[in-house]
Amino acid sequence: MPDAVKGTWVQIHKVVLKPEERSPRLPDDTKKVPLEFRLKGFLTHDANLGEEVEIETLIGRKVRGKLIKINPEYEHGFGKPVPELLSIGMELRKLLGGEVDVSGHELRSCDE
Amino acid sequence: MSRDMSYEAVMNRKNEIMKKAVGIDYQVFESGGIAFDYERMMKEVGYTIDEVRKIQAETGVGNTPLLELKNLTKLARKLAPPGKGARIFIKDEACNPSGSFKDRRASVSVYRAQKLGYKGVIAATSGNYGAAVASQAAMRGLNCIVVQEVFDSEGRGQPEILEKGRKCEAFGAEVIQLSVGPELFYTFLCLLEETGYFNASLYTPFAIAGIETLGYELAEQVRAATGRDPDAVVITHAGGGNVTGTARGLLKAGCQNTKIIGASVNLTGLHMASDRDFNRKSFTTGHTGFGVPFATWPDRADVPRNAARPLRYLDRYVTVSQGEVFYITEALAQLEGLERGPAGNTSLAAAFAIAQEMDEDQIIVVQETEYTGAGKLPSAQLTFAKEMGIEVRRGDPAEDKPGERIIIPEHPAQIKVKEVDLNALRVSYISNCIKNYKVERVTAEDIRFLAEDTKTDEEFVKNVLKELGVKF
Numbered sequence: 034m035p036d037a038v039k040g041t042w043v044q045i046h047k048v049v050l051k052p053e054e055r056s057p058r059l060p061d062d063t064k065k066v067p068l069e070f071r072l073k074g075f076l077t078h079d080a081n082l083g084e085e086v087e088i089e090t091l092i093g094r095k096v097r098g099k100l101i102k103i104n105p106e107y108e109h110g111f112g113k114p115v116p117e118l119l120s121i122g123m124e125l126r127k128l129l130g131g132e133v134d135v136s137g138h139e140l141r142s143c144d145e
Numbered sequence: 146m147s148r149d150m151s152y153e154a155v156m157n158r159k160n161e162i163m164k165k166a167v168g169i170d171y172q173v174f175e176s177g178g179i180a181f182d183y184e185r186m187m188k189e190v191g192y193t194i195d196e197v198r199k200i201q202a203e204t205g206v207g208n209t210p211l212l213e214l215k216n217l218t219k220l221a222r223k224l225a226p227p228g229k230g231a232r233i234f235i236k237d238e239a240c241n242p243s244g245s246f247k248d249r250r251a252s253v254s255v256y257r258a259q260k261l262g263y264k265g266v267i268a269a270t271s272g273n274y275g276a277a278v279a280s281q282a283a284m285r286g287l288n289c290i291v292v293q294e295v296f297d298s299e300g301r302g303q304p305e306i307l308e309k310g311r312k313c314e315a316f317g318a319e320v321i322q323l324s325v326g327p328e329l330f331y332t333f334l335c336l337l338e339e340t341g342y343f344n345a346s347l348y349t350p351f352a353i354a355g356i357e358t359l360g361y362e363l364a365e366q367v368r369a370a371t372g373r374d375p376d377a378v379v380i381t382h383a384g385g386g387n388v389t390g391t392a393r394g395l396l397k398a399g400c401q402n403t404k405i406i407g408a409s410v411n412l413t414g415l416h417m418a419s420d421r422d423f424n425r426k427s428f429t430t431g432h433t434g435f436g437v438p439f440a441t442w443p444d445r446a447d448v449p450r451n452a453a454r455p456l457r458y459l460d461r462y463v464t465v466s467q468g469e470v471f472y473i474t475e476a477l478a479q480l481e482g483l484e485r486g487p488a489g490n491t492s493l494a495a496a497f498a499i500a501q502e503m504d505e506d507q508i509i510v511v512q513e514t515e516y517t518g519a520g521k522l523p524s525a526q527l528t529f530a531k532e533m534g535i536e537v538r539r540g541d542p543a544e545d546k547p548g549e550r551i552i553i554p555e556h557p558a559q560i561k562v563k564e565v566d567l568n569a570l571r572v573s574y575i576s577n578c579i580k581n582y583k584v585e586r587v588t589a590e591d592i593r594f595l596a597e598d599t600k601t602d603e604e605f606v607k608n609v610l611k612e613l614g615v616k617f
Contacts, residue, residue: 049323049328049332050152050331054151054152055152055326055328056326056328056331058327059326059327059418060419060420062419062420062421063325063326063418063419063420066298066324068323068324068326068328068332069296069298070321070322070323070324071295071296071321071322071323072319072320072321072322073314073320074319091317091319092265092288092289092290092317092318092319093288094290094340107307107311107519108302108307109302109304109307109308109311109519109520109525110304110519110520110525111518111519111522111524111525112304112522112524112525112526112528112529113524113528114524115527115528115537117527117537117538117539118472118475118523118524118527121475121476121479122475122476122478122479122480125476125479125480125557126480128220128223128557129219129220129223129480
């Protein structure tokens, strides 16, 4: 059984420029590493991870590269609770002294 | 014979590739020296406000609400001296189809691409602009490719950019995700050559004409709501298009006396092309890493003559810190019930401070908001910052150090703007013109152009030239 069959949504990787092929005007840390490329699409054939494959992208372009992920997920999220932010709302409402302006009227508090 | 696809060879074909990909012959506006006919370029290549409004109405762009931020105004007045504290308004640009003002910028380019018969559009952007182009392309039935700078060499993606990539894919675009480096432009050129698609550049007259409606609408809405012109409009400044388009729109609406204030997040000390620094910043746009270089050398863009020329319009340029923008983003959500993305709130942080210098009967407008969500929230960005070893704490934002410390203010009175010396930027721009155009003697036409392009006068330009030792 191959890792992924034709038609699977995958991510490929390739090196666009090796360190020695890169622009001469780069900071030292960037100069040492290659310019890398990642792209998602549908496999046009059965394949195993790490193999050179061809994908069809969302607009139908055929692109080749190394198969690095099968069913790649979006991994960004909402983050953890950040204590440095959590109390800001309460602090500000206190500063406003409970006066929150809706449609131009001064309100002491909502149950008054 | 196959074409030479090496870095050098492709970069050398830049002008030829671009001419095909934007359909503009920039040569006709050139003088042969520093000067070029900016206004003629904007007029002949761009569209009128009415034409742009029609184009944008076709795809639901624009006509966003103008909201008065009454609680933030009240808070600002509590902190300001008696009689001070201008009314703060915000243009809720997040209401555009893809969630930011960038829809305006994309709308005319994609319309143009469709009209000229291009099969698709390409944009090189890690920002909201990608989603805007993708959304407009989806509406007009064109293919779309977005090229982003996303990952460092360890494969760690910047959360905000990952989200923007997701959104492009949601609109059916192909998203090419690159690691850090300015050679993104090389990949971009290769793709333009391979596909023959239209370059939906951020910097053509189409892109800027698309933003003019923002300034124009804003003027109409402020007049309808208050019976007067805005006294100041604060604009988040990065590549210069937001400032240029909005200011031109305001002028077209007759707001001659409205102060144009640019605001950027201060990222001084971080190198924009550094693999290490890339993921040590919590703002991927609206920062000084774009704001300063694009002001002092706008023609660094992907087109020969950039239509975004911020120094032509700016009356004042200020910076705020990352922590101050996160704080005001929380305040906007908690006091005004508007959860919006942090980068777009850069100008809000600045406006909150500047309002306190202004009189109570004056009007200050924040001209954009952007959508928010996974990756783009302050919590997402600060969680990532902590993982990258950045210290995050409450304190005095004056202690903020980009790449090392993010200081969330302890009190709203600590939100302050830092002035950027516009004259220093103007001098730097003039000096870059001399260097890049390799001129030995500056003509009278060049001097007139430089005075207009820096919002100064001929005396100012002549004095700078004298100091630089350049003949005229």
